[in-house]
Amino acid sequence: MIRLTLTLSSVYLAVVGLALLFVPLQFGVxxxxxxxxxxxxxxxxxLGGPFLGIAVLNWLSRGTPFVGSLRKILIANAVGFGVVALxxxxxxxxGEARESARLFLGVHLGFTLAFLIFLRLSGR
Structure with missing residues (x-):
């Protein structure tokens, strides 16, 4: 499951990063x-650059053993997605957010919870 979460978050972050780079007006409608x-x-x-960097980090970390550096990557993702979800x-x-924020809230909260669960499991 952690491999799937890292893969999905990588694809999601890459899409956001590419949208910020190439179609910022349409992405920010x-x-x-x-x-x-x-x-x-x-x-x-x-801002698109760091999104792409984290996407690559998550993609390359998919096969990392469930110890050491993977724990640090899980913490970073939990913090990043958690702050965005908040x-x-x-x-x-x-009511200050645009309508699409409700959808993004679900996505960001889902990733936050997944990374927190994997972080908890990695401590065992």
Whole structure:
């Protein structure tokens, strides 16, 4: 199951990273104005790089034994997805987020829970 979770999170993060790089206005619809400044577009594209880096890290970690460095990767993913899920919860609860935040909340919360479960299992 951990291999599947790392694979799915890798694909998800790669899609987000590529969308930020190549179609930031379309990806940010409802959050990014159609007449966004070139500086905002550049910032969105900049954020695509780390998403792709984490996607590659997760992809390459799929066969790593359930000890040592994999534990660190699980912690990093749990923190990353957890912070994003908390942001989604805030946005949905306050009404400040766009409609798609409800869908993303489920995705981010699911990944957070999966990584926390695997982290707990890796400690045994």
């Amino acid at each position: 409802g959050a990014v104005p159609a007449d966004a400044s070139t500086e905002l577009i550049a910032l969105l594209r900049l 942001n989604d919860v805030w946005g949905v609860a306050t």
